[in-house]
Amino acid sequence: MVEPDVCLRIDSELLLFLPTSRRHEWQRVASDGTSTLGHVVQSVGVPLPEVGSMTVDGVLTGPSYQPAAGDVVHVHAVPRPQRVPLEPGQLAPRFLLDVHLGTLARRLRLLGIDASYHNDMDDPSLVVEANAERRVLLTQDHGLLRRRALWFGAYVRGIRPDDQLGDLLERFAPPLRPWTRCTACNGELTPVDKGEIERRLEAGTRRSYDAYGRCPECGRIYWRGAHSEHLEEIVRSAVRAVGSPS
Template sequence: MVESDIRLRIAAELLLFLPARRRREWRRVAPDGTSTLGHVVQSLGIPLPEVGSLTIEGTEVAPSYQPAAGDVVHVHAVPRPQRVPLGPGRLAPRFLLDVHLGTLARRLRLLGVDASYHNDMDDPSLVAEANREHRVLLTRDRGLLCRRALWLGAYVRGTSPQDQLRDLLERFAPPLRPWTRCTACNGELVPVDKHEIDRLLEAGTRRSYDVYGRCPECGQIYWRGAHSEHLEEIVRSAVRAVDSQL
């Protein structure tokens, strides 16, 4: 008997994108003679940026491949850590976060990761900026990830900032440079002499600290030793998470 359907074996890591009642490793789809394999996969609810590769009998095929009856397709998840194509002169991936991930953006900046964020940007503008600046778009919006124009995106797993940060660090293992970026605007901090900002400091701060940095973008001032134990623990945990991926 000739198999009339396409059979897809979906990686366990991708089952979360399927409806809860239909989260099965094997799925059957009737071919229509026109849809590409990429379209078939996304029609199940799985954004293509979350797919590492598509293989048939061990041979990788492109999302543009037109599947035929009897094909057995393995849908693999993106390997971790994921390697991101870097733009000219770039040594580390850059990110753009959608409007719902403000806390995650601030935590990435705390770690020295280039994380752009705007709380008033719509979906087309997010895609345009991600493409223009060669940034990975981070979101929990599956529809946004399915936009064909998007250069590269990633679904953020987890609902708490702590879980989201762990997921991103495990997925991309970006180089970390804690305490080097402005958590407010993402600018890179530069050293500043104490006497230059003396009038801007409260007396207690002026007496207690001698090493300062300032954001050239927004003017925010930072000083060494002012970090709470909570922030210190975020940094320590992040360094451990990235080191475990290398």
């Protein structure tokens, strides 16, 4: 029997990824001398996208390092706020949410954050889209985050949408532009003359409002003042968490 010979010290923020019976800061893992540190860390349950820096006996190293017997590895969680690599001309991170995060997607759009969502996309397709469009893949699926092909992913903490949104705002601190995106399809709203759309409006709406926006993707009409107090509070809370809208 091979004795465990690599010692991992897991940050407390990462223990949720370990099986309940093994949620301990210190983990001893058998090493075959050829597996990479990334493989060893993921073998205990921690997805690499959730890992920040790793140190071996105090020396910074990377996931391709091959740990040896006696190594003591400190596995740190990603720092917050976390920086997302942006494409030239891109001003803010873009996101792609898996099928279980539809409410979170609508809330991100409410805040003007580019959030793509499909309720019928399987895991391989999600990875392809995330990579092709350089979107951060948001999920609560540990296995999806461990896919080697994924360029950038993040685990969403929390069960309630309020908690999920708070977690994302703390982790990425994205710039906010409330009321500028279609919450249904993610299109960017453009101003539209009232005369162009008044036939589509209820009489009370026509009398009460003069400024309108339209989604060029799906055609939905929006107007300030139509928002419930619940939506207004979501925006106010987000602005308090991240700062003034850009």
